[in-house]
Amino acid sequence: MRAFLRRPIVRRFFMIGAAMAALEVMTGPPGSTEAPTAGFAGSFTQPSPFFGLFSTVRWVVFLFLAVVIWAIVTLWSIQGAAIKRSVTTVTAVPRAATQRKSVRRGLGVVLLIVALILPHVITDPFWQAAMVEQIAVYVLLAMGLNVVVGFAGLLDLGFVAFYAIGAYTTAWVTGALPTPPLFGVDLNPFFAIPIAIAIAMLSGVLLGAPTLRLRGDYLAIVTLGFGEIITIFANNLYGITGGSQGTGVIPHPSIDLGPLHYVWGLTPVPYYYLTIVFVVIFLIAFSLLEHSRVGRAWTAIREDEVAAESVGINPLKYKVMAFAIGASTAGFAGVVTASQSNNIFPSSFTLFFSINILVLVIFGGMGSIAGVVLGAVLIQTVSMYLLHSPPAGYQSADLYIYLGALLILMMIFRPVGVLPSRRRKREIGLAESGEGHMDEVLTGDTP
Amino acid sequence: MLNVSNAVVRYGAITALHGVSFNVEAGEIVTLLGANGAGKTTTLRMLSGLHAPSEGSITFEGRNITATKAHQFTSLGISHVPEGRRIFPQMTVEENLEMGAFGRRGSFSEDMEKMYATFPILKDRRKQMGGNLSGGEQQMLAIARALMGQPRLLLLDEPSMGLAPMIVETIFRIIGEIRDSGTTVFLVEQNAAQALRLADRGYVMENGRIVFSDSAAKLLTDERVRAVYLGEAV
Numbered sequence: 199m200r201a202f203l204r205r206p207i208v209r210r211f212f213m214i215g216a217a218m219a220a221l222e223v224m225t226g227p228p229g230s231t232e233a234p235t236a237g238f239a240g241s242f243t244q245p246s247p248f249f250g251l252f253s254t255v256r257w258v259v260f261l262f263l264a265v266v267i268w269a270i271v272t273l274w275s276i277q278g279a280a281i282k283r284s285v286t287t288v289t290a291v292p293r294a295a296t297q298r299k300s301v302r303r304g305l306g307v308v309l310l311i312v313a314l315i316l317p318h319v320i321t322d323p324f325w326q327a328a329m330v331e332q333i334a335v336y337v338l339l340a341m342g343l344n345v346v347v348g349f350a351g352l353l354d355l356g357f358v359a360f361y362a363i364g365a366y367t368t369a370w371v372t373g374a375l376p377t378p379p380l381f382g383v384d385l386n387p388f389f390a391i392p393i394a395i396a397i398a399m400l401s402g403v404l405l406g407a408p409t410l411r412l413r414g415d416y417l418a419i420v421t422l423g424f425g426e427i428i429t430i431f432a433n434n435l436y437g438i439t440g441g442s443q444g445t446g447v448i449p450h451p452s453i454d455l456g457p458l459h460y461v462w463g464l465t466p467v468p469y470y471y472l473t474i475v476f477v478v479i480f481l482i483a484f485s486l487l488e489h490s491r492v493g494r495a496w497t498a499i500r501e502d503e504v505a506a507e508s509v510g511i512n513p514l515k516y517k518v519m520a521f522a523i524g525a526s527t528a529g530f531a532g533v534v535t536a537s538q539s540n541n542i543f544p545s546s547f548t549l550f551f552s553i554n555i556l557v558l559v560i561f562g563g564m565g566s567i568a569g570v571v572l573g574a575v576l577i578q579t580v581s582m583y584l585l586h587s588p589p590a591g592y593q594s595a596d597l598y599i600y601l602g603a604l605l606i607l608m609m610i611f612r613p614v615g616v617l618p619s620r621r622r623k624r625e626i627g628l629a630e631s632g633e634g635h636m637d638e639v640l641t642g643d644t645p
Numbered sequence: 646m647l648n649v650s651n652a653v654v655r656y657g658a659i660t661a662l663h664g665v666s667f668n669v670e671a672g673e674i675v676t677l678l679g680a681n682g683a684g685k686t687t688t689l690r691m692l693s694g695l696h697a698p699s700e701g702s703i704t705f706e707g708r709n710i711t712a713t714k715a716h717q718f719t720s721l722g723i724s725h726v727p728e729g730r731r732i733f734p735q736m737t738v739e740e741n742l743e744m745g746a747f748g749r750r751g752s753f754s755e756d757m758e759k760m761y762a763t764f765p766i767l768k769d770r771r772k773q774m775g776g777n778l779s780g781g782e783q784q785m786l787a788i789a790r791a792l793m794g795q796p797r798l799l800l801l802d803e804p805s806m807g808l809a810p811m812i813v814e815t816i817f818r819i820i821g822e823i824r825d826s827g828t829t830v831f832l833v834e835q836n837a838a839q840a841l842r843l844a845d846r847g848y849v850m851e852n853g854r855i856v857f858s859d860s861a862a863k864l865l866t867d868e869r870v871r872a873v874y875l876g877e878a879v
Binding site for chain 1: 693694695714715716717718719720724725726727731732733734735736740743744745747748790791793794
């Protein structure tokens with residue numbers, strides 16, 4: 199009997215069963231003071247539809263799930279190598295093709311065309327707004343954070359600060375703040391773009407220069423603090439930012455050049471195109487940057503800072519540069535959000551926002567531009583879908599349970615991200631085989 | 646060429662170097678010997694800008710470089726091969742060499758070919774990850790990477806550490822060749838016998854002080870050195 203229980207296949211069943219039971223209790227009905235155990239018992243005995251097929255009680259559903267998961271895991275452990283091999287054979291041809299530059303470019307153009315016609319296919323106003331506010335802007339932010347986290351290997355937990363700075367700068371120059379506007383006149387939000395980028399970049403340098411001597415966790419804590427400081431400023435400086443009431447009305451951008459006259463109005467689609475233009479510009483700029491001298495310096499610093507110094511790289515200079523570039527991207531995203539949504543509130547710039555962007559970067563594949571774009575589109579689309587058509591019993595905060603679970607699964611089965619950069623894949627592969635070290639960003643120590 | 650006078654290095658309350666003075670002349674191989682904890686690595690950290698001396702001065706080719714930062718050394722003409730090699734493990738051999746030329750402008754392909762001629766094994770491993778090389782190959786890569794910066798003075802920290810005797814032999818032969826091609830070498834070593842056979846002059850360190858110095862040939866026959874560092878009964 200003991201030997202039977204010790205067999206991995208049996209042990210695994212009990213472990214999965216226990217995990218499912220825990221999930222059952224967690225998602226079950228709440229208890230009450232009168233009957234403290236009622237919720238617990240109800241978690242198992244409450245009637246529940248069996249995936250919409252027939253009605254039964256909860257424990258049957260969960261037992262069924264446990265068996266299915268157990269079967270998959272067992273099958274994988276027995277036949278995993280064979281399954282992987284057949285998958286690799288099937289994907290070998292497309293994989294080899296995407297290594298080719300011409301194919302990659304072609305694919306990029308096709309995706310761009312798809313992105314351009316998308317607003318004509320998806321006409322639901324919810325999705326049109328989501329495509330700008332929740333997807334395109336997040337793609338920009340993820341690309342910016344990728345420069346900091348993926349290229350330079352710096353863990354920034356206060357990325358929201360630069361986004362807030364961009365948004366508030368827009369409000370400032372367009373005259374939507376209680377303070378008089380920067381140049382005395384209310385400017386068109388278009389002029390806010392260079393100003394916001396410059397101010398965000400400057401604050402990136404100001405924050406980076408003294409703090410980027412720190413490494414790993416220490417830097418993460420400082421940036422986290424900076425993000426909080428900016429939010430608290432926005433909240434408490436009533437006379438300057440409007441406090442928690444938010445800003446006044448930020449005008450929409452417009453073009454007024456003789457015969458050319460256009461106003462970006464309340465409809466989101468024009469903003470979508472405006473953002474796509476900038477996404478493409480940043481995309482090209484960052485991929486050039488990645489393979490430039492600067493990009494190589496970042497790689498060297500990420501791999502071994504002391505060695506990088508010994509070959510003549512000034513780590514501080516390149517780290518500040520990464521910080522400033524990331525910050526300016528976020529600053530630009532702030533302009534888009536501010537001018538599109540008309541007014542901004544401190545409550546949108548939370549720590550959670552920074553973490554959300556970081557999740558997009560990690561999910562997509564740190565250091566891979568295509569990866570983070572894909573990661574941002576996927577995760578944001580899923581969360582918007584859940585918001586738009588929530589399943590029964592779904593509450594908006596549940597999203598984070600799902601995202602958390604997704605990240606845990608990613609870390610176990612594909613720690614490199616959905617579409618990893620080639621170098622990152624090698625780094626993590628080497629670390630797993632015991633050579634080299636796992637990324638500094640993830641472990642916080644240098645070798 | 647390089648002049649260190651009365652350098653004091655402190656780590657917090659602990660003094661690691663108590664007023665160290667020595668000099669290296671152009672075209673020499675100078676070796677610094679000493680037991681573990683004598684201050685050899687601290688001396689090299691100081692010479693590569695990783696830890697500034699709190700007293701004393703360092704001059705290189707007549708310029709005071711006491712406060713120079715680590716990343717500025719390559720442009721001065723000093724390259725450092727750090728202890729433990731510290732190659733970029735996830736870059737290929739070729740990329741590692743390219744990084745060595747980071748501070749230089751213009752083409753360096755000629756130098757790359759020169760490195761491949763000096764270290765043929767690196768040419769074979771050109772497309773391999775630095776982290777996948779053997780210890781000896783990594784040491785060669787670290788030296789080649791430092792030479793890509795076209796230094797006039799090369800600082801080597803324990804190049805024989807953890808390597809098989811045969812490979813140590815090769816590496817020391819190459820260090821000799823480097824000197825012959827005009828690069829001055831400052832070599833920190835625990836392997837005293839081998840270092841002294843190669844070097845022109847040597848300094849011996851104990852407890853953060855230089856206790857004596859002489860030509861390498863004389864040190865090799867010096868009783869104190871033989872007793873302590875060559876492990877021979879006198």
